[in-house]
Amino acid sequence: MPDEPYEYAEWKRCRVNLDYHVEIAKHYYSVPHNLVHQEVEARITQKTVEIFLRGKRVASHLRSTLPHRPTTIPEHMPSSHRRYRDWTxxxxxxxxxxxxxxxxxxxxxxxxxxxxxxxxxxxxxxxxxxxxxxxxxxxxxxxxxxxxxxxxxxxxxxxxxxxGTDRTAPHAEEAPILFHTNIRGRSYYN
Known part of the structure; x- marks a missing residue:
């Protein structure tokens, strides 16, 4: 007898988006960032989502039911994205x-x-x-x-x-002495 009972799984072909996530049941799961634009297969069970590239597992996530939200593993992010991860x-x-x-x-x-x-x-x-x-x-x-x-x-x-312009005072706008439609001011002649 097997150690664990049989678990039903669905398979789905996906393409990795520019943001290194694949969409499964309206939720986004990360894969390693170097797989952008690759076609992968997802094994979807009631509890997990596993992502495979040519038969080799590249990512595994607990399944989430939150729609339009990402589940991201930090190691999947490019280093430029990891730098900003802790900033809110x-x-x-x-x-x-x-x-x-x-x-x-x-x-x-x-x-x-x-x-x-x-x-x-x-x-x-x-x-x-x-x-x-x-x-x-x-x-x-x-x-x-x-x-x-x-x-x-x-x-x-x-x-x-x-x-060094932060050290100098900004130029003050000189207002004309009189306001009248016939007065053009210095800027008219430039």
Whole structure:
């Protein structure tokens, strides 16, 4: 007699998506990231989902019934994704608040301006990383300058710091002395 009773299993052919997950019963299960675009077979039982590539098992997960959610094993992620795994919205915002109010505002704007806030993680984490090189005061001042310039990226803040424009006062807009439809001002002739 076998040690365990027979367990019914279904098989399904799947293609690994760009996000290194396969979709089974409206749930997403990870496979090693180097298998993107490969065709794999899934063995689906009541309790587990096993993924096979040419007969060799490459992943095994407990089955989940949560629709449209991923089940991801960290080892399946590329190293660039693992780097950001431990960062959450709350952690990014609290780290930005430690730098200063302008950094907090800019990072909040970056996260809110993207279709998916996670798309702003790289810029936000990069800006926070500039503190090691330039210090909190300069990074906060650069974020203030970026907000004035309507710049919403790591590259903009890094350029402000590199050029030292965070140390100079922004040009004040000179308002004309009189407001009248016949007064054109200096900008008209440029």
């Amino acid at each position: 919205h709350e952690r990014i915002r609290s780290e930005a608040a430690k730098v200063g109010p302008d950094a907090e505002t800019l990072i909040d704007v970056i996260l809110r301006s993207r279709p998916h806030p996670e798309q702003g993680f790289r810029s936000a984490i990069g800006i926070l990383g500039l503190v090691k090189r330039y210090g909190q005061e300069r990074v906060d001042a650069a974020c203030a300058r970026a907000l004035l310039l309507n710049a919403r990226s790591y590259k903009s803040v890094a350029a402000i710091l590199k050029n």
